[in-house]
Amino acid sequence: MKTSTFENRTKDINKSTVGYQLAKTLLSGGSYLKGKPMVRPCYTSGRGRFTSNQNHTVDTIMCLQIAGLKRDIDFKLTNDAPRGSATGNLITLINRNKMIKN
Numbered sequence: 001m002k003t004s005t006f007e008n009r010t011k012d013i014n015k016s017t018v019g020y021q022l023a024k025t026l027l028s029g030g031s032y033l034k035g036k037p038m039v040r041p042c043y044t045s046g047r048g049r050f051t052s053n054q055n056h057t058v059d060t061i062m063c064l065q066i067a068g069l070k071r072d073i074d075f076k077l078t079n080d081a082p083r084g085s086a087t088g089n090l091i092t093l094i095n096r097n098k099m100i101k102n
Contacts, residue, residue, distance in 0.1 A: 001027070001067075003100050009067045019059025023067065026060075026075070026093055027100045037093040042086045057089050064091075074098050 006027065013020050019041070026039040041057040061077065069075055074095040081088025093099065 001098055001100055003102060006067055006100055010063060013063055013066065017059060018054075018056045019063050022056060022060045022091075023063040024100070026064070026091060027067070027098065029099055033090070033092065037096075037099065039091050040087075040089065041091060042089045044087060053086055055086050055089075057086075057091070060091060069095075069098055 006024070010020065010023075015021075022039050022041050026037055029037045031038055031040075039060070041060045042053060042055040044051055045054045046052055057077070061071065061075075064075055065071065071077070074093070075098075076092050076094055078090050078092065079085075079088040080090055
């Protein structure tokens with residue numbers, strides 16, 4: 001997929017949202033896990049008793065589906081936390097043909 005194709009398909013999504021930015025990072029080949037591009041859409045923000053989870057899993061998946069990717073065919077949502085917490089969410093790109101090429 002070209003950058004212009006991704007931009008045209010996601011033109012109705014606000015470009016400053018974290019879900020959009022994570023989807024673009026995933027398709028651009030951000031971080032790698034076992035040779036496959038991946039992104040962690042949930043993280044902890046704050047310090048001490050003022051911490052909170054910032055969960056952008058649904059927004060990222062929605063943006064990927066609007067861009068034309070299919071769940072469990074082109075990308076996969078897994079969890080690698082020992083007890084299944086939200087911060088263990090991991091979106092991995094399975095089909096490398098869907099990556100953004102300039």
